[in-house]
Amino acid sequence: xxxxxxxxxxxxxxxxxxxxxxxxxxxxxxxxxxxxxxxxxxxxxxxxxxxxxxxxxxxxxxxxxxxxxxxxxxxxxxxxxxxxxxxxxxxxxxxxxxxxxxxxxxxxxxxxxxxxxxxxxxxx
Amino acid sequence: xxxxxxxxxxxxxxxxxxxxxxxxxxxxxxxxxxxxxxxxxxxxxxxxxxxxxxxxxxxxxxxxxxxxxxxxxxxxxxxxxxxxxxxxxxxxxxxxxxxxxxxxxxxxxxxxxxxxxxxxxxxxxxxxxxxxxxxxxxxxxxxxxxxxxxxxxxxxxxxxxxxxxxxxxxxxxxxxxxxxxxxxxxxxxxxxxxxxxxxxxxxxxxxxxxxxxxxxxxxxxxxxxxxxxxxxxxxxxxxxxxxxxxxxxxxxxxxxxxxxxxxxxxxxxxxxxxxxxxxxxxxxxxxxxxxxxxxxxxxxxxxxxxxxxxxxxxxxxxxxxxxxxxxxxxxxxxxxxxxxxxxxxxxxxxxxxxxxxxxxxxxxxxxxxxxxxxxxxxxxxxxxxxxxxxxxxxxxxxxxxxxxxxxxxxxxxxxxxxxxxxxxxxxxxxxxxxxxxxxxxxxxxxxxxxxxxxxxxxxxxxxxxxxxxxxxxxxxxxxxxxxxxxxxxxxxxxxxxxxxxxxxxxxxxxxxxxxxxxxxxxxxxxxxxxxxxxxxxxxxxxxxxxxxxxxxxxxxxxxxxxxxxxxxxxxxxxxxxxxxxxxxxxxxxxxxxxxxxxxxxxxxxxxxxxxxxxxxxxxxxxxxxxxxxx
Numbered sequence: 001x002x003x004x005x006x007x008x009x010x011x012x013x014x015x016x017x018x019x020x021x022x023x024x025x026x027x028x029x030x031x032x033x034x035x036x037x038x039x040x041x042x043x044x045x046x047x048x049x050x051x052x053x054x055x056x057x058x059x060x061x062x063x064x065x066x067x068x069x070x071x072x073x074x075x076x077x078x079x080x081x082x083x084x085x086x087x088x089x090x091x092x093x094x095x096x097x098x099x100x101x102x103x104x105x106x107x108x109x110x111x112x113x114x115x116x117x118x119x120x121x122x123x124x
Numbered sequence: 125x126x127x128x129x130x131x132x133x134x135x136x137x138x139x140x141x142x143x144x145x146x147x148x149x150x151x152x153x154x155x156x157x158x159x160x161x162x163x164x165x166x167x168x169x170x171x172x173x174x175x176x177x178x179x180x181x182x183x184x185x186x187x188x189x190x191x192x193x194x195x196x197x198x199x200x201x202x203x204x205x206x207x208x209x210x211x212x213x214x215x216x217x218x219x220x221x222x223x224x225x226x227x228x229x230x231x232x233x234x235x236x237x238x239x240x241x242x243x244x245x246x247x248x249x250x251x252x253x254x255x256x257x258x259x260x261x262x263x264x265x266x267x268x269x270x271x272x273x274x275x276x277x278x279x280x281x282x283x284x285x286x287x288x289x290x291x292x293x294x295x296x297x298x299x300x301x302x303x304x305x306x307x308x309x310x311x312x313x314x315x316x317x318x319x320x321x322x323x324x325x326x327x328x329x330x331x332x333x334x335x336x337x338x339x340x341x342x343x344x345x346x347x348x349x350x351x352x353x354x355x356x357x358x359x360x361x362x363x364x365x366x367x368x369x370x371x372x373x374x375x376x377x378x379x380x381x382x383x384x385x386x387x388x389x390x391x392x393x394x395x396x397x398x399x400x401x402x403x404x405x406x407x408x409x410x411x412x413x414x415x416x417x418x419x420x421x422x423x424x425x426x427x428x429x430x431x432x433x434x435x436x437x438x439x440x441x442x443x444x445x446x447x448x449x450x451x452x453x454x455x456x457x458x459x460x461x462x463x464x465x466x467x468x469x470x471x472x473x474x475x476x477x478x479x480x481x482x483x484x485x486x487x488x489x490x491x492x493x494x495x496x497x498x499x500x501x502x503x504x505x506x507x508x509x510x511x512x513x514x515x516x517x518x519x520x521x522x523x524x525x526x527x528x529x530x531x532x533x534x535x536x537x538x539x540x541x542x543x544x545x546x547x548x549x550x551x552x553x554x555x556x557x558x559x560x561x562x563x564x565x566x567x568x569x570x571x572x573x574x575x576x577x578x579x580x581x582x583x584x585x586x587x588x589x590x591x592x593x594x595x596x597x598x599x600x601x602x603x604x605x606x607x608x609x610x611x612x613x614x615x616x617x618x619x620x621x622x623x624x625x626x627x628x629x630x631x632x633x634x635x636x637x638x639x640x641x642x643x644x645x646x647x648x649x650x651x652x653x654x655x656x657x658x659x660x661x662x663x664x665x666x667x668x669x670x671x672x673x674x675x676x677x678x679x680x681x682x683x684x685x686x687x688x689x690x691x692x693x694x695x696x697x698x699x700x701x702x703x704x705x706x707x708x709x710x711x712x713x714x715x716x717x718x719x720x721x722x723x724x725x726x727x728x729x730x731x732x733x734x735x736x737x738x739x740x741x742x743x744x745x746x747x748x749x750x751x752x753x754x
Binding site: 036061062064065068070073074080081083084085088094095096098099103104107 | 194208209211213244245248251329330333347359362364367368407452456457459460463469571572573574575576
């Protein structure tokens with residue numbers, strides 16, 4: 001089990017590294033002060049993180065349903081507590097708390113708030 | 125009243141008298157988003173003067189009530205389902221839309237609207253005001269939960285809001301009763317048409333939200349602080365370790381109470397029915413009428429009423445869980461497990477309560493908004509081993525499986541067989557759910573959304589009205605069908621009537637039917653006597669014990685040993701296992717069928733469910749009989 005996990009991690013590292021690393025370098029050199037604006041979705045937020053909703057990658061009807069609940073582009077969304085295992089997770093948006101499954105949260109693209117630490121991965 | 129201001133558009137001096145003011149009643153619709161406290165307000169306005177029915181042709185429940193105005197006039201209130209918008213997509217929204225536009229047959233177009241919004245979340249809730257005001261019907265905008273707004277330091281200028289919306293506004297706390305007299309004033313008053321300053325394009329959700337935000341700013345709306353206690357409680361109830369443990373504790377407590385408290389109260393109800401039956405019997409002269417009343421009507425209707433204690437208990441629990449806000453958290457915790465079989469978190473409590481009885485369980489699926497998930501839950505609920513199967517299992521296991529220790533003193537063969545039957549029912553339910561959710565009830569990619577309301581204290585009034593509601597629904601709707609079937613079954617057991625005496629069961633119509641179906645059930649190892657038992661078990665499962673007792677000419681209660689011995693004449697070991705499997709799978713419960721019909725709004729689903737379960741029961745029993753050996 002453990003070895004399998006390590007293998008997976010390595011392969012994903014390779015994937016990120018291999019295809020034309022010059023391209024990545026160029027991008028970084030342009031946007032070097034804004035690593036937090038890299039495209040992310042709601043699942044990338046840790047509990048307490050806030051982000052601005054950019055768009056909903058779902059069919060119109062489903063997106064409307066979400067928008068009626070407050071998930072509108074430009075709205076600030078804060079990640080809240082979750083069920084054991086992290087799925088579904090509660091999000092605070094527009095004065096309410098709405099739980100979404102990961103499969104849905106993944107479709108909600110966000111831009112991290114600038115106040116968030118540049119590298120949010122290692123959690124202090 | 126404090127907390128509500130007068131507005132120019134509502135003048136008590138211009139009360140319009142209706143012709144025949146004592147009888148004429150205007151119809152007024154109550155609408156609002158889910159979790160706006162709409163039902164609490166409806167209860168507050170109408171009290172006990174309520175009626176529940178389904179809207180014609182759909183499964184959406186229609187609550188109507190009478191609000192008595194201080195001047196003695198009556199206003200009819202229609203409680204519409206909780207909706208976020210009026211664009212007709214879900215069945216709920218369709219009904220709300222149709223009623224408000226006067227397009228729903230059988231429901232009069234309302235003359236006015238009470239729009240209930242959560243004042244602590246006005247920005248988002250005001251979005252619903254746009255399509256409502258656009259209808260042009262006289263509307264009172266009710267900002268509910270005024271107590272919460274004030275406690276958490278929120279503010280709103282009602283006069284400015286009223287000017288902005290062009291409609292009267294009332295700040296109300298439906299739970300405390302604060303400001304409710306403003307609603308009565310509106311209902312008694314002239315009810316002017318709304319003249320909003322501007323309305324957004326209704327199809328454009330972001331525009332609607334912008335408009336709502338603009339209106340809020342104009343009305344100097346100051347949003348309240350986040351609910352402190354809700355955050356604190358969630359830190360416990362949604363804690364990674366404590367959360368699931370508390371969830372388990374709640375589940376076990378409900379399960380245990382329904383089993384332990386409901387059983388004695390059920391015995392008490394049983395006793396009442398039996399003795400009132402005897403009382404009726406002692407008054408009436410012997411004969412057909414007496415037999416019809418005591419054996420047909422009393423026993424039939426009695427078989428329904430014994431479910432009441434369980435129904436009331438379960439709905440008391442669900443009421444507390446739902447009104448307090450914990451139900452949403454429980455659904456959140458259970459969601460991942462339920463998702464594995466294609467269902468969702470909200471299916472968990474109904475399925476759990478189906479272990480006590482499928483009838484209240486199916487009624488409690490109303491908390492599941494997704495219609496396909498709800499029907500899937502209804503369809504698998506009767507597979508859970510309900511308490512009516514228990515006495516049958518007990519009898520057959522005691523008669524055929526010698527009780528030997530299996531794992532020391534922990535598990536005997538009898539207990540293992542019983543446990544096996546519970547597991548069997550559960551497994552079939554899980555498999556059925558998977559099959560249903562990947563075929564006819566596939567939900568597609570509709571996202572799962574669950575709003576987490578703030579925690580609140582449940583009120584006694586709302587719990588009481590809820591229990592009353594469910595009791596009425598259950599007794600009236602399910603009761604009528606059961607009465608009919610009871611009388612038919614009584615007829616089958618008592619015809620043909622010869623020389624003023626009912627026939628022996630063997631030669632009665634039921635006996636004839638039993639013999640007729642014998643070739644069909646023979647491959648399962650059952651003879652015609654068991655056949656009659658199966659037939660009467662359609663009433664309710666445990667009836668088979670009484671029926672077999674009657675056929676063998678003995679009192680089943682006093683002579684269990686005798687009944688066990690007698691069963692050996694008619695069943696082989698394989699036949700006994702077949703009977704157990706048959707009972708585990710078959711839909712032998714009129715009450716359940718009646719409730720499924722009611723809750724799904726037609727005969728399609730109960731017929732499908734009955735056929736599916738019968739086929740499964742037959743195939744399972746056939747396999748058991750041939751595998752175990754005759």
